[in-house]
Amino acid sequence: MMPELGKYAQAVLSSYGLSLLLLAGLVGISVIRSRRVARDLRAVEERVKRNG
Template identity: 65%
Template sequence: MMPELGKYAATVLSSYGISILLLVALTALSLRRAARVRRELAAVEARRKP
């Protein structure tokens, strides 16, 4: 069910594509950073315990 976009089809579809790619990239970077911070926190907590 694709709406008729006429002469703007390429612009609209490329905008959707770029937006999806940016969302995927931001999600991946956030998940990667969260994992790194979690590892660093675990290391700090392990050093703190006697």
């Protein structure tokens, strides 16, 4: 299933690995930011409910 990469195997596989790592990082940052924004939004909505 893996194509023969020859002398470029290290460069190609390290590029794939780095790309996957960066994508995972972006997903992680997005999830963390989403949770923070949702928490802040809930806090603002609670404040608005209490203050009318």
